[in-house]
Amino acid sequence: MSTMRIDRLLDTVISQEASDLHLTVGKPPTVRMSGKLIELKTKALEPDDTMALMKAISPERAQNELQETGSGDFGFAYGDGDPKKSARFRVAIFKQRGCVALVLRRIPTMLLDIDKIGLPAIVKDLIRRPRGLFLVTGPTGSGKTTTLASMIDYINTNLDRHIITVEDPIEYTHEHKKSIVNQREIHVDAPSFSESLRRALRQDPDIILVGEMRDLETIENAITAAETGHLVFGTLHTNSASGTINRLIDAFPTNQQQQVRAQLSTALIAVLCQQLLKRADVKGMCAAYEFMVVTPAIANLIREAQSYKIDSAIQTGKKFGMKLLDDYLWELYDAGKIHAEDMIDRARNPEALTEKVHRTGRKVGRQELDESAT
Structure with missing residues (x-):
């Protein structure tokens, strides 16, 4: 029986301001933050876990689509309406190696002001x-x-x-x-x-x-x-x-x-x-x-x-x-x-652009340094 709770995972995504949550067999739940994938400190998911997590949030239509085509998409709202504890999620469910996997994209509930996203006037x-x-x-x-x-x-x-x-x-x-x-x-x-x-x-x-x-x-x-x-x-x-x-x-x-x-x-x-x-x-x-x-x-x-x-x-x-x-x-x-x-x-x-960076006396190569340091 799965003991993994979807609400705790979603609370983590919202509190950490992660953009995505990945749930797949053989890996712990993993969030994407500032573009990087970070594993949560919990057990690796088993087939029963991902199946139970999928069923906890998926409408019947999406579950039928998963059975028929091997994938499905839907959106749902989570939380009590408090912007700091709530979000909408866009969910992709799919089969891989015979098991269920999910990717949940967090859609912030707060609409951004058109002046703040840097669009041309x-x-x-x-x-x-x-x-x-x-x-x-x-x-x-x-x-x-x-x-x-x-x-x-x-x-x-x-x-x-x-x-x-x-x-x-x-x-x-x-x-x-x-x-x-x-x-x-x-x-x-x-x-x-x-x-x-x-x-x-x-x-x-x-x-x-x-x-x-x-x-x-x-x-x-x-x-x-x-x-x-x-x-x-x-x-x-x-x-x-x-x-x-x-x-x-x-x-x-x-x-x-x-x-x-x-x-x-x-x-x-x-x-x-x-x-x-x-x-x-x-x-x-x-x-x-x-x-x-x-x-x-x-x-x-x-x-x-x-x-x-x-x-x-x-x-x-x-x-x-x-x-x-x-x-x-x-x-x-x-x-x-x-x-x-x-x-x-x-x-x-x-x-x-690489040439332009070099012409200003700067260098390209931070990623290699980052990876060697980890």
Whole structure:
């Protein structure tokens, strides 16, 4: 019989401000803190432990999905509402070597103020627009959800809008403020992103948030919604503004790509690509951004299939708050906020930044020192 209690593990995650909890057979429960995996001082988990922990928190739908497909996802709220003792968790359950494993991602209950997450000032103006497509991109765990939640909260606080979110699962929860916020969860409130996005157009929305633009139909519906008088927020797993444009266009058959370029050139408002890095100066993480606003010049590059020129256009668009990721990373490093190794790991052009570090008389190599000391 398992004696491992899920509530004690979740209390630890919240009190230690860990970002994730890993539960897998053969290892003690392990948390991720400031990017590093740290084992908790307890016994290694056995198959009965992970099965019992999974059943303690998983809805029946997710357990059925686990049996049928070998994995499942869901979200749930934990705690009594006190922000210091509560959190929402996004949970992935899956089978490995015939046993159950879980990864729980902590979603802080406190929404971050849009001014405090370091976004370019022009973002506030862009998200007041009545129509268009605003994309937030980056790898898994880069803080896209937090950034989008901050934007939605800013709109909710300051503008009267009907906001529909489509998420898998719901992470941050929004109270109705000046706006009405209806949040739909895939598999609970809606069957799929594409279907719920298509139906959202009949629900009198001003703003639609699409948790993930993962297939052609969803991308098509998002562009159509942006063209027909709605502000649409979406996410993609891309690392640059130009890469985002290419990913969207490449999702379509060749004979449709020219038309899609024309649609994107008028519908797209901005692309914000972000990375999350461990801070060097204080405990915690900080975000680095690449930001592109679709000016007439950039719209023309999209239309003319010249996305390879977008980086240059971003460099000349500083007055709009535009910035390339590597320039933002360098600013964080130069200010002592991140380590050189982390900057270079996330850079689009690591060789150029390594050379830049050496030109200033500094060195790269902290990680090797860290590992030899442990």
